[in-house]
Structures are given as C-alpha cells and as structure tokens.
Amino acid sequence: MTTSRTPRRRLRLGAALLAALTIGIALITLLGLEPAAPLPAALNANLSTLSQLLIQLVAVIGAIALLLGVLNLTRVHAAQLRKFPHGIYSLILLITLFGVVLLRALERGGVLRVGTGDAPSVSLTVLDAAQVAVESALAGLLFFALVYSAFRLMRNRVTIWNALFIAALVIVLLGFSPLGGATFLPSVREWLLNVPVNAGTRGLLIGIAIGVVVVGVRVLIGRDRTFRE
Amino acid sequence: MTYAILLIALLITVISAVRARAIALRPVVGYRALQRTVSAAVEGGRSVHISLGSSALLDESALTAMAGAEMLYQAAARASGGDLPVIASVTDPVTLGVAHDRLRRAYLLRNRLEAFKPTAARWYPGGMLSLALAAAVGASLLDEEGGAALLFGRFGAELALIAETTIRYDRDLLPHSTHLEGQAVAYAVSETPLLAEELFVGAAYLEPTPIHIGGAAAQDALRYLVVIVLIVFAVLTFLGVNL
Numbered sequence: 135m136t137t138s139r140t141p142r143r144r145l146r147l148g149a150a151l152l153a154a155l156t157i158g159i160a161l162i163t164l165l166g167l168e169p170a171a172p173l174p175a176a177l178n179a180n181l182s183t184l185s186q187l188l189i190q191l192v193a194v195i196g197a198i199a200l201l202l203g204v205l206n207l208t209r210v211h212a213a214q215l216r217k218f219p220h221g222i223y224s225l226i227l228l229i230t231l232f233g234v235v236l237l238r239a240l241e242r243g244g245v246l247r248v249g250t251g252d253a254p255s256v257s258l259t260v261l262d263a264a265q266v267a268v269e270s271a272l273a274g275l276l277f278f279a280l281v282y283s284a285f286r287l288m289r290n291r292v293t294i295w296n297a298l299f300i301a302a303l304v305i306v307l308l309g310f311s312p313l314g315g316a317t318f319l320p321s322v323r324e325w326l327l328n329v330p331v332n333a334g335t336r337g338l339l340i341g342i343a344i345g346v347v348v349v350g351v352r353v354l355i356g357r358d359r360t361f362r363e
Numbered sequence: 364m365t366y367a368i369l370l371i372a373l374l375i376t377v378i379s380a381v382r383a384r385a386i387a388l389r390p391v392v393g394y395r396a397l398q399r400t401v402s403a404a405v406e407g408g409r410s411v412h413i414s415l416g417s418s419a420l421l422d423e424s425a426l427t428a429m430a431g432a433e434m435l436y437q438a439a440a441r442a443s444g445g446d447l448p449v450i451a452s453v454t455d456p457v458t459l460g461v462a463h464d465r466l467r468r469a470y471l472l473r474n475r476l477e478a479f480k481p482t483a484a485r486w487y488p489g490g491m492l493s494l495a496l497a498a499a500v501g502a503s504l505l506d507e508e509g510g511a512a513l514l515f516g517r518f519g520a521e522l523a524l525i526a527e528t529t530i531r532y533d534r535d536l537l538p539h540s541t542h543l544e545g546q547a548v549a550y551a552v553s554e555t556p557l558l559a560e561e562l563f564v565g566a567a568y569l570e571p572t573p574i575h576i577g578g579a580a581a582q583d584a585l586r587y588l589v590v591i592v593l594i595v596f597a598v599l600t601f602l603g604v605n606l
Contacts, residue, residue, distance in 0.1 A: 220502075284551055299551065353429060
C-alpha cells in the first residue's frame, strides 16, 4: 500500500535570508513609526531615526525606479513601432516623451528661456496645454460611460440590488439639478449621501483595512510569495 | 493599539492555519468567474491583461499592491499556458518590478520560461485618475488580441473607460478597486465584480494553502469582531454611557 504525501518544500538559503531581512526591516520601520511603550525611550528614538533613514532610502529607490519605468515604456513602444497602423500611436508617444525630456533639459541648461524668471516654464505650459486638456476630455467621457453601464446593468438582469443602485443614482443626479417644484429632492439626496452612503463607505473602508492587516501579517511572518519558491 | 490589532490578526491566522482542513470558506462569485474568464480567453487563443491600477509599493496602498501582485501571479499561472503572452500593467515604477517577478514566476511554474517576455510587464504614467493607464489597457486589449481584462487594485472612475472598451468589443472584464469610485463603477459594469476586501483573500480561493486559508478566516473573524464592537458602542451610546 502506498501513502500519498505532499512533497516537503526545500528551504532555500537565499529565500530565508530575504525573509529575515524583510521581517527585520519591517519591524524596525514599524517600531520607528509607532514607538512601543514598554521599550526604553532612547531605543525608541534610535529606532525612529533608523526608520526615517530607511524611508529616505526608499524614496531614492523610487526615483531610480522611475527611470526604469521610462525605459520600460520606451522599450515596449519601440517594439510596437513595427506594427502598422497601431504603431503610429507608439510613435506619437515616443516623440512626445523625448520632446518633453529635451525641452526640460534645454530649460535646465539655461539654453531655453521665456520672459523673466517669474514666467512659467515652457515644459509646464506644454503640460497644461496638452495633458490637462486631454485628461479633462477623457474625464468628460466618463459620464457617458457610466450612464451606459447603468443602462446595461438593468438590461442584462434586473435584481433588487441593481434597481436600488439605479434608484440611488437617479435620486442623487436629480438632487443636484435645479428642478422646479421638486424641493424635497436635495434633502433626500443629502440624507442618502450622509446616512446610507456614508455607512456603506465606512463598511467598505473597514473591510479593506482588515484585509490590509491580514496581508501585513502574512508579509511580517515571511509567508508572502516573494520569500517562497 | 496597532500592535494589539496585529497580534490578534496573527493569532487568528496561525490558529486558523492549523485548523485549515476544517474551515469551509464562503463562496466568492468573483473567483469562480476569474477561473472561467481566464480559461475562456486561453481556449479562445486570446491574451489576458492584468492591471494593478495605481496601487503602489511606496505609498499607503503598498499592501493592496502586494495582494494585487498575488492575484496577478494566480491569474498569470492559469493563463501562461496560452499562445499569447499575459500582459501586466502598473502606474508605479517600483511595483513594475514586482509585476515583472510575478509574471516570470507564473511562466516558470508552467515550465514555459522561454515564452515569457520582459516587456509583458508595463509601466504607464499615473495621475489623479490614471487615465493614461486606462487608455493603454483599452488599446492593449484591442491591439494584442486581449480576451479579458482583470483589474486588481486601486482604480478610480477611469475604470469605466476600460469597461467601455471591454463591453464595446465583447471582451471579458473582472473588475475590482479599493477606491470607492472605482468600486461603484465595478459594481455597475460587471455581474461578477470582486468587492473591496475580497482581493486580500484571493490566494485562499485560488491556491488554498493553510496559511492563505488562515488569513481568509482571520479576515472574516476580525470583521465580525469589528461588527460586534461597533454594535456594543452604538448600544452604549444609545443608553447614554459616556465613552
């Protein structure tokens, strides 16, 4: 008779070291940010300094990672250039990227100057003129996308929850509109936003916070996938 | 207080992990849909796009990014057997490294490391609404024969733009967001959205190891604990007890 057994996972030295390092740093940061009362004040102060240093190191890593992000973006879109006609969008993206980088470099180097020192820089003006306008246009589309989604929701299947969702949406939207005679709508909207919506929001946020605590515990005890396999 | 909460969570997780075999997890529709959606995309010869939104390792959403990365691994492990590459997208450059690692591990699990492309993990600049990411996910679904978009993490109302693309071009969508705006949109656009905290227990449903089941049980237990505390406080306040 044979007995089936789950094969034992071999402990890898690298993974164990990584877990030990992560747990140690996580505990130092936690103790630095949230001093533990039973520990001596001097130790708490030292831990706080150390955790601040670690957080500063993280900020440096973030800046380096941004460069890697830009490289990744360039690489992905350079590879897309071969595909026609979709490659045209990647070409526009790359031209814009290098154009803005060049503009900023010229500004920093003092080659490109506009007006007096108080005048807004060219790169910021380009950002305001192009990106903000495009993002605003896309954000405007959201309204239509949401209304279409609501329509689809009711067309696919009518449940009590879907009906409740749509009813709440309609009341809130109408509550914002200046409809003559319907003076009760703004107060209904206010009640809806302050009582059930607020309660639901808190419920969702508490649920997420609990989930975050549980994942945090898993990371703190070195059981995250990063330290395995 | 922080340490007390962490200690309680740790204790419940460990105790539940030891008793994992006796624990029956409540059904979550989103995870059943995930397996179905990914299988349908792979069998249809299409790719899967997994996005972590604006979840970032360097801000308060760090653990959401970790949970999203775990879901990325689970979904990619199921989709990596397909002909087309699994695509992952993020707006945080540090999280890009984690996304890259999880994708690589998923291919390694299938012994298909040769099919893994480093450019399959992608970074797009994020803003207040991550509109660049939303546009990129939509474009990627169309240009790279995407069959499904799986969204795990922090998304705002821009989730509606991705949803609009999936609806118009008949692609599958499994949305989730830890942001309220994104969560509301996810509920409106999908019949099987993952709800807020369900993201953090994904591994328990997709790879039910004792520690993951323990985590899911701890999450449920803590939720009931919070509900009881809230009710007790409400009753005491109603009775006029000064707290």
